[in-house]
Amino acid sequence: MPSLKEVRSRITSVSSTQQITKAMKMVAAAKLRRAQDSILRMRPYAQRLSGILANLSSQTEGSVNNPYSEEREANRVLIIAVTSDRGLAGAFNSNIIKAVNTLVNEQYSKQYNAGNVTILTIGRKGHDAFTKRGYKVIGDYTGIFTGLSFDAVRGAAERAMDGFINREFDKVDLVYNEFKNVATQIVRQDQFLPIVEQPAQDSAAPTLAADYVFEPSKEAIIEELIPKSLKIQVYKAVLESNASEHGARMTAMDKATDNAGELLKQLKLTYNRTRQAAITKEILEIVGGAEALSSK
Known part of the structure; x- marks a missing residue:
């Protein structure tokens, strides 16, 4: 039995750990509200932009050269992995790392064995993990979650887009956590490049082709919209990951606080039992000493 000390x-x-985890939970909750507001505002914009782009592409199919839609054999693959800069968020980062490992082993094992799988990491945890595992890692987009903005993420998107245009990569995938609610984050794997036509969300609903007036020209609008839409797609994934991170950390710190409370109950019970045993031992020693003296 341990001593009272x-x-x-x-x-x-x-108790000190419980106070820290409780404070971290409150901080994560405050950050989550802002991150959740950002992604909820971004989703309609990104969906509308993608819808306009898809509508324009269907009307201009074959008449506009779109290098981002070029299909070619995926000999060289780039995976954009979005993690966080900090830990203490449960399985948030490990889920992304496992998803990338599974993707490489199941779909790109041939390319990996040939040394043609590259990972572009957004977030320090992913950068450190994939570097230790021996992957070919490019980019060091860490610290962008502090004051997260479109300009901070644009560089990563442009790096992947330029690599595809210059035939450095034949295919680009995007792996990130999608925010559903505080307790649930969904690991998503999307094909970033080449651009694939997204299926309609409601196949039963009639599709109406919009009648656009192109100014200055179809080519100029498409060439402007496609890169912007791709950058918005990466920015949206980072916003989703940012909200997911705070939700995961809030949940993890809440569980840690509860676990600390349960541990405190057990320790206090152990303390009381140990103290009671010590008092009983002292009483027995006093009684034994008194009896020894009285027998003399």
Whole structure:
């Protein structure tokens, strides 16, 4: 049985940890509200932009040269992995790392064995993990979650787009956590390049082709919209990941706080039992000493 001093030390340590986890939960909740507002505002814009682009592409199919839609054999693959800069968020980062490993092993094992799989990491945790695992890692987009903005993410999107145009990569995939609610984050794997036509969300609904007036020209509008839409897609994935990170950290810190509370209950019970045993031992020693003196 541990001594009273040891139990008191552990109670003090667990109490301090509980205060820290409770504070981290409150901070994550405050950041989550802002991140959630950002992604909820971004989703309609990104969906509308993608819809306009798809409508324009269907009307101008074959008449406009779109290098981002060029289909070619995927000999060289780039995977954009979005993680966080900090830990203490449960399985948030490990889920992305596992998803990328699974993707490489199941779909791109041939390319990986040939040394043609590259990972572009957004977030320090992913950069460190994939570097240690021996992957070919490019880019060091860490620290962008502090004051997250479109300009901070645009560089990563342009790096992938330029690599595809210059035939450095034949295919680009995007792996990130999609925010559903505080307790649920969904790992998503999307094909970023070449651009694939997205299926309609409601196949039963009639599709109406919009009648556009092109100014200055179809080519100029398409050439402007496609790169912007791709950059918005990466920015949206980072916003989704940012909200998911705060939700995962809030949930993890909430569970850690509850676990600390349960541990404190057990330690206090152990402390009381140890103290009671010590008092009983002292009483027995006093009684035994008194009886020894009286027998003389």
